[in-house]
Amino acid sequence: MLKSRYSPVESLKIMGHAPNQVMGPNIELLLWNVFKCxxxxxxxxxxxxTCDKDLILLQEAILNSPFDIDFKKSLQHQWMMARSFKNVKTNIVTGVKTGSTVAAQQHYFSVSKYSEPVSQTKKMLLATLYPLPTLGQSLLVVNSHLINFVSFEKFRAHLDQVFHTLENHNGPILLAGDFNTWNGKRLRYFNQLAMSFSLEEVKMDRKPRLNHLFQHLDHIYFRGLEVVNAHVHTNIHSSDHYPISLSLHTLNPVAIK
Incomplete structure (x- = not known):
């Protein structure tokens, strides 16, 4: 059996500085799988x-690279990176990273139960909680990269794990990431879970990619928020995923079950 060139480094790294006290009422978001830069x-x-964004959700983000300085010295965003695995040759660490103009009240990260074949790497989710302008209201943001190249049963186990983080939150939610929904069975199960949590998917004009089997892997789901505008940056080619920008507005507090 070949030895994997990756080793697990399941931990959290916090960098930068968040200048604002509350998130909203207007929220500008960027979602992007950055293809390990x-x-x-x-x-x-x-x-x-990212210069005008309040929330930035990255997948396949890296650490221990020349880019670190842009995150460590940031005065515009607090950055949290949930690290999943490290390349033992280059020392580059990979995971999901969330940037925000407001410091998170709480955070939680979790690694997938199962590993992807060959590389034996696992995938990560990062949940962060931010205060909203309405006293007592908080926004739950879950940044996820779903496990790939595995059976549907293993994929389902990881997706169940992601949705488990939503169970005790009654306020607004943003659930976004690269969910590797490259077949109908995966996407149907995803939508079934989303419906059970009263989540809606952000609708946007897409440009399918051949290397994604002409399926859409990146999704944004929401609850208790108003979508103003969504844009897929099909002119950006510095990753194998197109960045997605989203403008949101917070609503008056409602009881969300």
Missing amino acids: KKKGWLEDFKTL
Whole structure:
């Protein structure tokens, strides 16, 4: 059996500084799988896309690279990275990373129960909680990268784990990430769970990609918020995923069950 070049490093890293006290009422969000920052021009695109964003949700983010300085010294965002695995040759750590203009009240991260084949790597979710302008209201944000190249049963186990983080939150929710929904069975199960939590999917004009089997892997689901505008940046080619920008507005508090 071949030895994997990856080793587990399941932990959380916090960087940067958040200048604001509450999230909203207007929220600008960016969702992007950054492909481990491998492609030329990534940093320039990243800076352009994130300069006006309140929330930034990245998958396949990295640590222990020359890009670290842009996160560690940030005065615009607090950055939390849930680290999943490390390349033992390069020392590069990979995981999901959430940036916010408001410091998180609480945070939680969890790694998938099962590993992906060959690489034997696991995938991560990161949940963060932010105060809203209405006293006592908080926004739960769950940034996820779902396990891939496994049976539906293992995929389902990881998705159940993601939705478990929503169970005790009665307020607004944003659930977003790369969910690897490249077949109908996976997507149907995802939508079934979303409906049970009263989540709606953000609708947007897409441009399918051949390397994603012409299926959409990146999704944003919400509850207790109003979607103002959504845009897929099909002109950005510094990743194998297109970035998605989303404008949201908080609603008056309602009892959400």
